[in-house]
Amino acid sequence: MGxxxxxxxxxxxxxxxxxxxxxxxxxLPNSVFCGPGRSFPCQDCAHVAAAKTYLKRxxxxxxxxxxIAACINRKAxxxxxxxxTPAKSKGAEEKIDKELQAVMDSxxxxxxREFVDQSVENEGMELDFTDGK
Numbered sequence: 557m558g559x560x561x562x563x564x565x566x567x568x569x570x571x572x573x574x575x576x577x578x579x580x581x582x583x584l585p586n587s588v589f590c591g592p593g594r595s596f597p598c599q600d601c602a603h604v605a606a607a608k609t610y611l612k613r614x615x616x617x618x619x620x621x622x623x624i625a626a627c628i629n630r631k632a633x634x635x636x637x638x639x640x641t642p643a644k645s646k647g648a649e650e651k652i653d654k655e656l657q658a659v660m661d662s663x664x665x666x667x668x669r670e671f672v673d674q675s676v677e678n679e680g681m682e683l684d685f686t687d688g689k
Contacts, residue, residue, distance in 0.1 A: 576603070590627035592620070598628055601637035608632075 576597060590596040591614075596607040607628045611621060632638050 590631065591616070591624045596624055596628065598631035598635075601632070601635055604628060604632045604635060604637045 581594075581597060584594075584597060584599060586594065588597050588599045590598050590607060595614075596611065598604045598607050608625075611624055611628065614621060614624075616624065
């Protein structure tokens with residue numbers, strides 16, 4: 557993820573975190589919060605991202621920030637935030653495999669395959685990809 561995408565994700569997470577009303581926040585169990593005084597709610601990935609962002613701005617001591625960060629990271633891991641889930645990874649790998657196979661089966665790749673096969677058979681052969689031009 558590039559810098560622009562990271563900034564957009566943080567802004568979106570922050571905006572989503574703002575949507576937590578007082579009534580909804582009071583209804584959340586204590587186990588959802590990572591900071592003292594029911595601070596840093598982490599009930600979903602958007603709030604985990606917001607908590608990570610706001611933790612850096614907080615006025616807690618370094619040791620308290622470290623404990624809060626550990627809690628936020630545990631919640632993120634439990635919620636599968638910040639990474640690919642196995643199903644997504646597998647789907648992405650299958651898509652790449654299909655695309656790779658399509659390229660390898662294309663006519664354009666035939667000449668490349670011939671060059672590679674020739675170079676394997678003739679060790680030390682210099683490859684000329686100019687197509688005789």
